[in-house]
Amino acid sequence: MGISISRGDITLQHVDAIVNAANSSLMGGGGVDGAIHRAGGPAILDACRDLRASQYGKGLPTGQAVATTAGRLRARWVIHTVGPVYSETEDRSALLASCYRESLRVADELGAASVAFPAVSAGVYRWPVESAARIAVATVRETATEVADIRFVLFNDEVYTAFERALG
Known part of the structure; x- marks a missing residue:
């Protein structure tokens, strides 16, 4: 497994799957989520609506992941995952790792x-x-996977530098 980092627009990646930092509604939102929905087009939202109508009627739980089509993106799939909101009073690290x-x-x-x-x-x-x-970085390194190419595509210099340090 190879792990790399780059600064840029995740929607332009030519990979099998792009991970979406989604909200639990799966209906799009701001940040990465909004960018993926805009770039991928209505097919992603349609697939998310189907998921909500079937097994995720109450939304995708935090720490879980589910795949849809990637629509117009260069990828084949979008893997939607719901990250936890940071809390200073509750350790939610396990949910983020999940x-x-x-x-x-x-x-x-x-x-x-x-x-x-x-x-x-x-x-x-x-x-x-x-x-x-x-x-x-620690979670990806510790997770047994058949994925050969894992990329962290980061949106600004501060986040890129933090991932660079984490990769050591």
Whole structure:
């Protein structure tokens, strides 16, 4: 398994699966979630509506992951995962780690050889970037997977630098 980092737009990645830092509604939102829905087009939202109408009527639980089509993206699939909102009074690290583990599990089920991850929860969910990077990198390194190419595609210099440090 190879792990790499880059600064850029995750929606432009040519990989088998792009991981979406989704909200539990699966209906799109801001940040990475909104960018993926806009770039991928209505097919992603339609697939998310189908998921809500079937097994995720109350939304996708935090720390879980589920796949849909990637619509117009260069990827084959989008793996949606719901990261936890950061809390200073409650340790939610296990939920954040679960996002990465579950996304890799779904990628393996799909037969994906390459996956691009954003920094889950490090944007609008206010997770401190140094901690988010350590959890992401450690979890991916510790997770048994058939995915050969794992990329962290990061949206700004601060997050990129934190992931660079975490990769050591």
